[in-house]
Amino acid sequence: MPDWLAYVNDRLGHLAISQAESSQVREELAAHLEDNYLSLRAQGISESDAVRLTRDQVSSWQELRRDILAAKSEAFMQNRVSQLWIPGLVTLFSAYAVLALMQLAGLRAMVSHPGEPRGIVLYLPWMLSLPLIGAIGAYLSRRAQASGWRVYFAASLPALALGVFFLLIFPLAFVLDPHVPFRIKGTALAAMMVNWVILPAFALCLGVALQSLRKTPEARS
Amino acid sequence: MIRTELKRGTAELAILSVLEQQPLHGYEISRRIALDSGGALSFTLAALYPLLYRMENRGWLRGEWETSDNGRRRRCYNLLPRGRKMLAPLRAEWADLFRAMRRIAKVNHA
Numbered sequence: 457m458p459d460w461l462a463y464v465n466d467r468l469g470h471l472a473i474s475q476a477e478s479s480q481v482r483e484e485l486a487a488h489l490e491d492n493y494l495s496l497r498a499q500g501i502s503e504s505d506a507v508r509l510t511r512d513q514v515s516s517w518q519e520l521r522r523d524i525l526a527a528k529s530e531a532f533m534q535n536r537v538s539q540l541w542i543p544g545l546v547t548l549f550s551a552y553a554v555l556a557l558m559q560l561a562g563l564r565a566m567v568s569h570p571g572e573p574r575g576i577v578l579y580l581p582w583m584l585s586l587p588l589i590g591a592i593g594a595y596l597s598r599r600a601q602a603s604g605w606r607v608y609f610a611a612s613l614p615a616l617a618l619g620v621f622f623l624l625i626f627p628l629a630f631v632l633d634p635h636v637p638f639r640i641k642g643t644a645l646a647a648m649m650v651n652w653v654i655l656p657a658f659a660l661c662l663g664v665a666l667q668s669l670r671k672t673p674e675a676r677s
Numbered sequence: 678m679i680r681t682e683l684k685r686g687t688a689e690l691a692i693l694s695v696l697e698q699q700p701l702h703g704y705e706i707s708r709r710i711a712l713d714s715g716g717a718l719s720f721t722l723a724a725l726y727p728l729l730y731r732m733e734n735r736g737w738l739r740g741e742w743e744t745s746d747n748g749r750r751r752r753c754y755n756l757l758p759r760g761r762k763m764l765a766p767l768r769a770e771w772a773d774l775f776r777a778m779r780r781i782a783k784v785n786h787a
Contacts, residue, residue, distance in 0.1 A: 481726075483750065484726065487703075487704070487750065488703050489722065490749075491704035514721065515721075523727035527727045527728075527731040
């Protein structure tokens with residue numbers, strides 16, 4: 457009997473999906489071809505005709521590869537929404553809603569060097585709430601079967617979004633305030649990145665780590 | 678476009694209907710459809726698997742690897758509750774379509 461797995465590997469070429477998923481697809485297609493071949497042989501069809509008829513199951517391997525990738529990428533798009541964007545938006549809005557409420561309640565930030573660009577601004581109660589918000593984001597992301605970087609991305613979106621925003625508006629400072637030296641602008645950017653991106657991201661990721669310590673129902677049983 | 682959607686709709690209903698009776702692996706699905714339709718419908722490998730993966734992504738089916746007594750591994754597809762729910766509206770759509778075609782094209786049952 458022909459080696460149908462080798463045949464599929466040879467014809468299908470590279471599938472731009474995970475290695476494990478690609479192996480499963482190949483094995484499944486090879487199993488189908490094998491069953492088809494064995495069925496034809498059982499009907500008394502000669503070996504050469506059975507091989508030919510089985511190969512006729514796929515008229516264009518290129519088209520099949522494209523169709524499989526389209527079907528798999530449909531899942532990728534669906535997963536991206538449920539694993540990244542929904543949990544990410546929940547953490548984003550929760551984090552800034554909590555910050556706004558704390559400011560409305562009159563809670564003041566601790567500032568290390570008031571009035572200086574290198575000042576470190578620390579909203580301690582907000583920072584303490586971030587691990588919980590990060591854990592909620594991680595829970596939602598993992599519930600949608602996410603793992604690895606996707607969970608951290610979803611949970612730390614509030615910090616990442618601000619980081620991107622700061623980097624995008626930084627060049628504007630040169631247009632709006634051309635007389636302020638670069639050193640001062642650079643120091644202010646670095647301080648903002650520490651205050652609003654690095655420290656919050658650390659707190660949110662701490663929530664991800666704490667959430668992963670929680671036993672899953674499968675682990676408990 | 679209509680042709681493609683029509684073909685996909687036929688295929689989805691056929692797959693869901695055979696899996697409603699029992700879980701089957703890919704080759705068995707195509708064989709059962711050919712058998713039950715008296716050979717009128719047949720699926721090649723190239724037509725079947727992209728559709729199975731799409732239906733699996735939608736949560737209609739779940740494929741699980743099984744090893745038979747002779748040591749062969751096959752991915753067996755089970756109908757999930759969401760897929761079972763799809764059967765009734767799909768059947769109703771097809772019934773409507775047949776009724777409409779019968780009126781327009783004067784097609785009658787043999």
